[in-house]
Amino acid sequence: MKDTEIIELQEPRLSVADQFYVPQMLVGMGTTLKHMFMTLTGKDRVIQYPEEKREDIPVVEGGMNLRTYRGVHRLNKDEGGRVKCVACFMCSTACPAHCIHIEAGESPWADREKYPIQFDIDELRCIYCGMCEEACPVDAIELTHEYDIVGLTRQEMIFDKEKLLKMYDQTVEKEPM
């Protein structure tokens, strides 16, 4: 590693109010109390998750806007059921969280040059910004509406190519390409 590759970060300085701690605590408390009263007067809405889900509630009432919601990724397939991705690395280049790892190889198909041998996304590191989706020249990567993904280990949350293609099969009915 060269010196030029090292980035030095400065800790943000605390203001006087921050240093005294109590004023800042009261500001936070104020926010909490504000919402408490708004709920009591019916201006705020508490969603009883998981009995009630945001995707079932109208957007005006605080529901999820499915047109723009960004959840877990999927890798799209073409008509032949093959992965659409051409392993161009545009998504991993655009990704601000550096969470996409691709290994490219020669594709087994005559009509295509390159395809991903390995395609991993670290869903824990991802910030769900959707840059990858924007960058993709062949619309191969997309963010779905799925958000309730769980795993027991960090390793499980690194989605590989198979898992991402399975996401496509699971969501393609609800969210066509």
Next chain:
Amino acid sequence: MPKIMVDGKSIDCKPGQMILQACLDHGIVMPYYCYHPGLSIVASCRICLVEVEGIPKLVPACQTPVREGMVVHASSSKAIANQKAVMEYLLINHPLDCPVCDQAGECYLQDYSYQYGRSESRFEEEKHKKPKKDVGQHVLLYNDRCIMCSRCVRFTREISGGGELYVQGRGAREEIDIFPGRPLDNKLSGNVVDICPVGALLDKDFLFKQRVWLLKQAASVSPVDSGGENIYLDYNEGVIYRIKPRYNGEVNQWWISDDTRYSYKIVRDPRRVVQPMRMQYGSQIETTYDRALEMAAGGLQQVVATGKAGSLYAVLSPMMACEEAWLLGQYMRRLDPKALLVLGPVLGKGEDEVFCNSLTGKQTFVIKGEKVPNAKGVRRVMEKLGGPTATFEEFVKGDRAEVKEVKGGWIVGGYLGDWVPKDLPAGMKKGFRVMQDILPTVLAGAVEVVLPGAAWAEKEGCWENHQGRLQAFEAAVVPPVGCRREGDVYMNLLGRAGLYNGAGIRKEMGEPFESVRAPVAREEEAAFEFVEL
């Protein structure tokens, strides 16, 4: 010194120089494909056409010599119209391959398309698709991406001399090809990939591995022979992906040999020694680096304490940087002022391989027969340190008094292949031996202490090539877990604070090492303006 005006800017040129080269020397950006400073001029791509006052038609800047008082308009409306037309022509049959093309990011066609082209195509007919070909051991040819600049053809005729590539067909059906049964298999073949301005010629080894914009560069020197070819190590996230030539007019010019190009593989060689070992009751056991170092230092001190002066030796490998050889020499001489310094085997006494221009017969490139990078430099360091020294041949023969005396020592390897001679010198057969190497050898399996070392791409230093040029190189990656840079080990043994730093050590070594400049990294290439999409 003729003076010319280019777009209102007056520049000094060398007599007989072409307009394009004069502009490039003065930082004036001009597009060009077929022109290459190392090859003959054909002026076939026509993108460099400029307007010269007094000449009614546009002239190719790459082929028009400067004349005193010449007035050149490189960005007049005529010149720009020509650039647009050339770009449009080139892209007629060019596939829209950038997302899967390895050249994307360092492609002239891509860059000029942004800078001088138009954003949409007016071509409605079917594109003519030319076939993909395997032209040689290292090179693939994607004919559909070729823009027929003929740089590659000229290279094989004028530099490597074999003339393996030629232009086949005419007009729109023209393509680059090889002759039947004669693949592009010379030792400079990889260079055609570098000079191809587009992604038509690609390196099989680098194919699809990385996108070029992700790579960072470290300026380095070739480890394969005493030629000292200047190179860039292109790496990303601690892995080296390829080697590219670094221009040096006095050493390798624009070219490197294929041995140099693929020498980076040693860095991630699965055979690398990564486990420090020490001898216990006659067999080697695994140990930690610190324990191994302690044992090495203790063992050598023991040898000195029991023997007389001159019982220690050090085999300084010609793969070591001068700074490392200096530090190890100092350490050995501190333990034993009469320690014998031996220059390790200088491999490959073979003939130089000479490449000539097949048209003129002029010599263009030499691959040195001496297959180690720093024999001269280590000899120079040994002279500087003074005291008893020996060549490896003398050490093998063992008839000199100093050689007979030795009881134990420090052996450095670091070669790119197996280097241990069949008839091991008496001195290296027994006694207390510490070995630092990167690949396993028979000797490493028998010595008292094994210390895994670092490959050249993992450390910095300087090497002296066959011309006597001292050239510094930078580190690109860190050594694998378990290995330490030789320099750091010696600093530790000498009890010196801090980590090994090539430039710092060179300062204390005195001339000529003191004035070795750090390698210059690639100058920022002409910045391209991006078109708002």
